[in-house]
Each structure stands twice: as structure tokens, then as C-alpha cells.
Amino acid sequence: MSEQKIYKPKPISGFPEWLPEYRAVELEWMDKIRAVFESYGFCNIETPAVEEIDALTAKGGETEKEIYTLTRLHAEEGDKEARLALHFDLTVPMARYVAQHFGALSFPFKRYQMQKSWRGERPQKGRYREFYQCDIDVVNIDDLPLHFDAELPAVLFEAYQKLGIPPVELRISNRKIIMGYLAGLGINDPGVVTRTLDKLDKVGPDGVLKMLAAAGVSETVAQKALAFVNIKTADSGFAEQVQSLGVSSELLTQGVAELKFVTDNLSHLPKGSIVADLGIIRGLDYYTGTVLEARFREGDPLAIGGGGRYDDLAGSFIHQKLPGIGVSIGLTRLFGLLMDKGAIQPGSKSPTQLLVVLPEEARRAEASATAQKLRTRGYNVELYHSDTKIKKQLAYAEKKGIPYVWFPPFKDGQPHEVKNMKSGEQAQADPATWAEKK
């Protein structure tokens, strides 16, 4: 034993990591999500972890103060790296990417990205400082058919379905509706009002009214706004309810028509999975039309995904009008929430399917060749690392959850044998022909 001082390892808040058996599940999820995205023709890109600070902040907004910037430990004044920072989402990097490779891309550009993002905020339940997001976006030049506003939520929903998690619902609205409505009410600072209304789930109607009063909104207007965001319908019935509130504006009418189109085109999804919810507003200020949030139908009201339409995402990067719509799965949040509830069934601790026993050092060459033979036939095979007791070698397989143990000949002329660890059965086998019984 060394006398070396140890640095006691500790978790870093907001930077999650999982044991192999759980990471295996996370990887499986990513494969499934990816398969759904590709089945709709989305291609993959990966952008660097870092962007220039100027690129990240080009759009402005609240997220700015959460950006992690990059410096070298021994940075000197005027260090060039100081202009770099970690991206806080995948949308801004995509916008930059599209603008940069504009001439080489084909439009509508449909891409997905599954990468980590970083935000320097205080972690809490379902909230991390390093997290995976799985984004899909469609970007086009000048105009983007409304049809995509229905297709992307459908893709998102299908991805959730494939994961085998508790039922998810998509709550959909359209920014034009709330903006048109508030304008009709004569509210000139929709930012404060929408942010307050967005908290309805958390603070309740009374809380919202109080906060609105504090923001200088009159009681009657506040009541109307509250009635508005309470509108939730499983189909296009919201349209009548909006009309009955007696406010009208061109923007409002347009928004209602768009949302109606979207809900109508999503009516094929299972009952209860789509809700037109005018209380969905969403913080990100680049959204201009359809907005949506995904959450579990029961339990935590936290968003496990979301997205929306933006009229002009890359406007700060290129003189081209590039409207788009994107949705995103908050993979780490989704996974973390279910982990906390103990709802993730752990996978295997190791990908190994077969453990080849090493009977004695003198037989290593033969055991190694056996393992290699089985690998060429497509199995994941591990050769036990030392010639310790068979007992220990089996215990190792047991502990790692390796389903089969392969016994090469212990003496010349003996046959190979394979043992099924679950049933305990053991039988002669040939490495060239053995197959796992399903």
C-alpha cells in the first residue's frame, strides 16, 4: 500500500454519470431515437462543443449568463481561446452551421443532432449542467410548409413511444395566438406577462394573478389572460373557446388557423397524447409560431422535450431568410427523472456474451484461439485474464451477468463445453457451429 495522498473523488453537481448497466440503457435509447429520426429522413451532424462567444450570444437572451466560457489554466492576457465558450443548446450551433455551409446544403435541410450541452445554472431535480439533447430541425429557404409543424411533433411522439417509458403527451400551442390575444387586450409588454403565465402550473391561478398585479396589469385584463391560458382541448375545440373570449386580431386568427391545422393533422395519434394547450408559451424568444412541450401524462409536470417554429433563425449569421421548426428530447432529464424514480430497468453490466475459461496458463493459446473463433462468428467474447480457480472464473461471469461460459478442453482430446449460467445446463459444443438457443 502506498502512502500517497488521495484526492477523494466526489460527484460534481449537475454533471451526471451512470454505472455501466444504466449507461447501456441510455445508449440503447439513443439508438432507438436515432432510428426514428432517420426513418423520417433526418441526417446527422455533429458540431463542436465550443462556439465563439459572439456566435452564441448573437441572438441575445437570458441564457447568456449561463454560458461556460473557455480559458486555459495558464492563460495569458489576450489569449485567443478566451473568445470560445461551450454551447448551451444545439439550435444556435445548427443555425451557425447552416449559415456557414449554406451553399453546400440541400433544402429543406433536415438534420438531427444528439450531443451534450452545458449551462452554468444551479442544478436541481431534472436540471443538469451537462446534458444530452436529441434535436431534430427542418430549415428551409424563405418559406417552410406548415405541414412540418405537424410532422415533427409526430416524430417526437414516435421516439418517446419507442423508448417504452410511461405515456407522454404533447401540449401544443401557437405563439401567434397568445401574442395576438395580448395585443388585443392592449398589453404592451408581453414578455413579463407570458413569463408569468408560464408559471401557472407552479404557482397556481392566484399566484399568477398576484404576480400580474405586481407587474402593473389590471385585474380584468389579468383575469382574461388567465382564462385564456387555461384553455385546453383534446382537439380543435379551442378555436371556439378563443372566439368566445371576444378579442380579435389578425395575428390571433392566423395563429388559431395554424394550430387547428396542426392538431387536425395529429389526430391519428393515440387519444390523449395531443393537447391543444394555450398555456404553453415557452421561454425561448426565437419561437414565432407553433410551440410545444412534451411531458409525462402523469406525475412530474416537468417538460421532457419541446420545440417550436422560428421564422428566421440564422438571421444574425446570414442575409437569407431561413425559417424552421425543431423539436428536442431532453434525454438526460428524461433519463434522470426515471432513474430517480427507480423506473429504469438496468441493462447488462457488460456486453460480453461468452466468457472463455482459461484452464491453465499452458493452454492460453488454445483458449485465446477459441475466443477469437467465436468472435469471428459475431459473438462478444472475453477470455478470462488469469488461470485462477474455475470457481473464481465462474463467479466473475456471474457477477458481470455474462450469460454463457465456454470451457475449452482441459486436456488434449477433450471436447469443448458450454454452460448456460441461467439454467446451469452444460453441454459439449463446437466453437465453429455453436449457436445461442433463443
Next chain:
RNA sequence: GCGGCCGUAGCUCAGUGGUAGAGCGCUUGGUUGUGGUCCAAGAUGUCGUGGGUUCAAUCCCCAUCGGUCGCCCCA
């Protein structure tokens, strides 16, 4: 940036003003080529860090760092 709670073996935690324990895990053994159960033995801690009070502090006080939950904001 702000507030509540917490910080004791690898993990989950108990405990006392006189320098520490349980369960799980880990290692070894229960002979000859076979695991999961059982039994036995064993290893492990500057009781987060710094300061103060005290004859004496893991326990009291202060600070600090870290964790966690919440606020702001957000997936």
C-alpha cells in the same frame, strides 16, 4: 445570485463532549475442473476543510467548501 436541509468506511446510514459502529459491498478460506445460497475469517475511515470554546471535540459555535431541494431561468 438568493433561501431551506445535509456532509461519519466503496455504498446506505446509526452514534457519543473523552479520537467510532451496523448492513450491504470487497478480499480470503470451506482441498481435487464449476457460479448464484450458506458458514467462517479479514481489510478499510486525518467522522468534508479551517478556526474557536473546552482539560478534552466527530459531537457545541463560527467560517469555508461541497452535496441536495427550491427561487430566478430553463430540457
